[in-house]
Amino acid sequence: xxxxxxxxxxxxxxxxxxxxxxxxxxxxxxxxxxxxxxxxxxxxxxxxxxxxxxxxxxxxxxxxxxxxxxxxxxxxxxxxxxxxxxxxxxxxxxxxxxxxxxxxxxxxxxxxxxxxxxxxxxxxxxxxxxxxxxxxxxxxxxxxxxxxxxxxxxxxxxxxxxxxxxx
Amino acid sequence: xxxxxxxxxxxxxxxxxxxxxxxxxxxxxxxxxxxxxxxxxxxxxxxxxxxxxxxxxxxxxxxxxxxxxxxxxxxxxxxxxxxxxxxxxxxxxxxxxxxxxxxxxxxxxxxxxxxxxxxxxxxxxxxxxxxxxxxxxxxxxxxxxxxxxxxxxxxxxxxxxxxxxxxxxxxxxxxxxxxxxxxxxxxxxxxxxxxxxxxxxxxxxxxxxxxxxxxxxxxxxxxxxxxxxxxxxxxxxxxxxxxxxxxxxxxxxxxxxxxxxxxxxxxxxxxxxxxxxxxxxxxxxxxxxxxxxxxxxxxxxxxxxxxxxxxxxxxxxxxxxxxxxxxxxxxxxxxxxxxxxxxxxxxxxxxxxxxxxxxxxxxxxxxx
Numbered sequence: 001x002x003x004x005x006x007x008x009x010x011x012x013x014x015x016x017x018x019x020x021x022x023x024x025x026x027x028x029x030x031x032x033x034x035x036x037x038x039x040x041x042x043x044x045x046x047x048x049x050x051x052x053x054x055x056x057x058x059x060x061x062x063x064x065x066x067x068x069x070x071x072x073x074x075x076x077x078x079x080x081x082x083x084x085x086x087x088x089x090x091x092x093x094x095x096x097x098x099x100x101x102x103x104x105x106x107x108x109x110x111x112x113x114x115x116x117x118x119x120x121x122x123x124x125x126x127x128x129x130x131x132x133x134x135x136x137x138x139x140x141x142x143x144x145x146x147x148x149x150x151x152x153x154x155x156x157x158x159x160x161x162x163x164x165x166x167x
Numbered sequence: 168x169x170x171x172x173x174x175x176x177x178x179x180x181x182x183x184x185x186x187x188x189x190x191x192x193x194x195x196x197x198x199x200x201x202x203x204x205x206x207x208x209x210x211x212x213x214x215x216x217x218x219x220x221x222x223x224x225x226x227x228x229x230x231x232x233x234x235x236x237x238x239x240x241x242x243x244x245x246x247x248x249x250x251x252x253x254x255x256x257x258x259x260x261x262x263x264x265x266x267x268x269x270x271x272x273x274x275x276x277x278x279x280x281x282x283x284x285x286x287x288x289x290x291x292x293x294x295x296x297x298x299x300x301x302x303x304x305x306x307x308x309x310x311x312x313x314x315x316x317x318x319x320x321x322x323x324x325x326x327x328x329x330x331x332x333x334x335x336x337x338x339x340x341x342x343x344x345x346x347x348x349x350x351x352x353x354x355x356x357x358x359x360x361x362x363x364x365x366x367x368x369x370x371x372x373x374x375x376x377x378x379x380x381x382x383x384x385x386x387x388x389x390x391x392x393x394x395x396x397x398x399x400x401x402x403x404x405x406x407x408x409x410x411x412x413x414x415x416x417x418x419x420x421x422x423x424x425x426x427x428x429x430x431x432x433x434x435x436x437x438x439x440x441x442x443x444x445x446x447x448x449x450x451x452x453x454x455x456x457x458x459x460x461x462x463x464x465x466x467x468x469x470x471x472x473x474x475x476x477x478x479x480x481x482x483x484x485x486x487x488x489x490x491x492x493x494x495x496x497x498x499x500x501x502x503x504x505x506x507x508x509x510x511x512x513x514x515x516x517x518x519x520x521x522x523x524x525x526x527x528x529x530x531x532x533x534x535x
Contacts, residue, residue, distance in 0.1 A: 006389070009497065016205045016496040025207040 036120035041105045043121040044096055045143030046136070047114075053153050054140070055115035058091035062107035062116055070100035071107060088156070094136040098124050117146060180295055183275055191434040192237035198434075198491050200233060205495045211236040244427030252323075252420050259322035264421065264428035267315025270308045271435035277301040278442045279369040281452055281476035282460075284467050292369040293472065302354070302366040305443060306347060309398070312436060313339040316400070316417045319429070323420040331416025334406040334502060338397055341509035342404075346394035348517040349387045352524035353380050353447055360532055368443070372451025376459045381448035386520045388448040390513055395444060397509070399436045402494040406505055441486035445479060449486075452479040 027034055036042070049055050058075035076092030107116045121142060126132045134142070196211070203210030211233035219226055219235075229235070251260065278301075279294035298304060313336055320332015357374045358364050365371075381388040397404040408416040418429045445451060452475035453459045460471055460478075500508065 009493075012496045013492060016492060019207065020201070020204045022207060024203075024209045026209060028209060028212075 036122070040120050040122075041103050041108075041118040043098065043124060043134075043142060044101060044103075044105075044107055044116055044118050044139075045121075046094060046139040047117050047143040047146045048140065049148045049151070049153065050145060051151075051153065052145070054090055055113045055148075056091050056094065056111075057088045057113055057115070058094075059112065061110045061112065065106045065110045067104060067106065068100045068102050070097045070102075071095070072097070088153075091136060094139060096134045096139065098132045098134060099129060113152075114146075114148070114150075117143060119143065176295070180276070183295060184272055187272065187275055187435060187438060188431065190438050191431045192241060194434045194438065194487055195240060195430070196233055196236050197487065198494075199236070201488070201491045202495045205492075214239055241427070244424050244430075247423040249423035249425065252325075254324045255420060256322040256324060259318045260420075261425070263315050263319035263322060264425045264432070265315075266318060267312055268428045268432035268435060270311040270315075271432050271439055274305050274308050274439050277304050277368060278439060279372065279446070279451075280442070280479050281472055282369075282373075283469075283472040283475075284461075286467060290373070293476065294369060297367065297369060300366050301368040302350065302371070302447075305368070305439075306343075309436070309439065310339065310343060312432070315429070315432065319421065320417040323417070325420060327413040327415075328417050328419045331406075331408065331413045331419070335400065335417060338400075338404065338406050338505055338509070341506060342394040342397035342513070345390055345509060345513040345517045346398060348514070348521055349390040349394065350447060351521050352384050352387050352528070355525060355528050356380070356384075368446045372446045372453075375450040375453055376461075377457055379448065379450035379453070379456050381450075382456060384448070384520075384524065386516070387524070388444075390517045390520065391448065392444060393508075393513060395440045396490070396493065397505070399440050399490075400433060401437065401490055403497040403500050404505060405499060406502060411499075437487060437490055438483070441483045441490065442479075444486055445482040449482050451482075452476070454478055 046054065046056055058073055060073050060075065063069075063071045063073045072093075072095045073091050074093040075089060078088070078090050103118065105118050108118050119142070124132065200210040202208075212231045214233065214235040215221075215226065215230040216235045216238075219229065251257065276295040277298055279292045279297070281293040283291040283293055285291065316335040316339075317332045320328040320330075320335065323329070353371065354366060357371050396402075400406070400408065406416075408418075410416070413419070418426055421429060450456065454463070460475060
């Protein structure tokens with residue numbers, strides 16, 4: 001019976017005919033976006049703590065651990081007149097070259113301050129190589145603010161003002 | 168006002184060719200849309216013409232259907248770089264795509280696509296050349312199409328096109344036999360004793376005002392249909408192309424407009440094949456078995472002619488849908504399976520079918 005092909009062909013045709021009427025399983029991408037699962041590793045970004053302070057202290061661990069050497073940090077100190085002065089350091093410039101980045105997430109893993117996060121943006125595009133390098137401003141713009149339970153800066157400030165602690 | 172009949176014929180021919188080419192373009196669109204629906208995708212839905220696409224409701228609807236897609240598809244073939252590789256045999260390389268399209272467009276001449284009944288009851292076939300040997304002419308010319316494929320494969324001077332060309336020629340030869348034999352019962356029945364002998368497609372279609380031939384010669388119809396798939400190089404018989412094994416077979420080395428000619432040629436062959444199947448087995452422009460336009464009383468004048476053409480084109484489009492539907496359902500046969508199916512199944516089957524129907528028709532013609 002199978003040698004006749006035709007009955008099985010008819011069965012196959014009925015299957016595909018039913019498929020004709022079903023809804024497409026695809027997304028029409030630029031308009032419809034896929035739901036990003038939690039802990040997705042997208043574009044690496046810098047985040048601020050809920051008090052609006054930048055968390056990065058420019059320890060350069062991420063720069064060191066980055067396998068494709070996509071991160072370049074210029075360390076700097078926080079100016080005297082700033083509210084956050086004397087507490088920690090901050091990066092003067094922070095660049096991630098997205099043409100090099102391999103989205104491995106090791107920077108996020110290594111960061112002691114939880115300042116660098118791979119968030120859910122997955123598509124980067126640009127017309128020049130230069131455009132594909134995210135500078136500090138862009139990284140903070142992409143990163144935004146993430147919830148934080150540590151309030152490290154607050155504790156440090158209190159310690160600095162009241163004396164003691166480990167400044 | 169009297170026109171020179173030759174000029175009138177030229178105008179008719181030009182119109183028919185334009186219509187066929189338009190059908191080809193939209194067949195490509197239909198192919199893309201049907202494949203995407205079967206595969207759970209959306210298909211081309213972005214191309215919009217500035218003016219028509221801007222009409223509210225209708226514009227976006229047509230755009231989503233991809234109605235404007237054939238235009239950029241065609242323009243792409245025109246504007247892409249036309250690469251002629253250095254190692255090809257130039258003369259035959261350029262001739263091959265022309266040879267594959269021209270026979271398909273030539274066969275249109277003998278394919279009737281409707282009837283025009285004057286008030287006096289005279290039936291005029293709507294056909295470019297109402298020749299008596301229509302079917303024979305059609306088989307003869309459409310077989311020439313394989314030369315395009317073979318020449319393309321050979322002149323490309325590279326291995327995959329060569330293999331594709333060899334396979335195509337072997338397949339064409341194998342299936343043409345069964346195809347020719349499978350229509351003989353139809354011709355036997357149409358040429359009843361006492362009538363004038365004919366192989367005219369119009370007469371064959373008109374002979375189906377009772378049973379359609381697909382109904383009382385189902386085996387002939389099935390064999391013819393299978394051979395039609397093979398002759399048009401469609402899946403599951405696309406041995407000439409088999410892109411998973413042979414890159415894309417005979418047209419691997421072709422680009423731009425030359426590839427476009429092959430592409431259009433394939434669809435033109437499909438369209439002609441669908442027309443012929445409709446005429447031979449599906450009753451031409453008869454709306455239903457045992458129901459003709461005459462019994463419905465709607466056969467006279469322009470309206471009747473338009474109705475007959477519409478019914479015929481509708482059936483043809485249904486056949487085209489079948490072609491595409493099968494393509495996106497079945498995997499490709501292996502080469503040896505194709506050969507076995509052609510030579511040791513279809514050919515004996517069609518000969519047995521011919522003998523059986525010859526006996527039946529002899530009995531019917533003499534006894535009744």
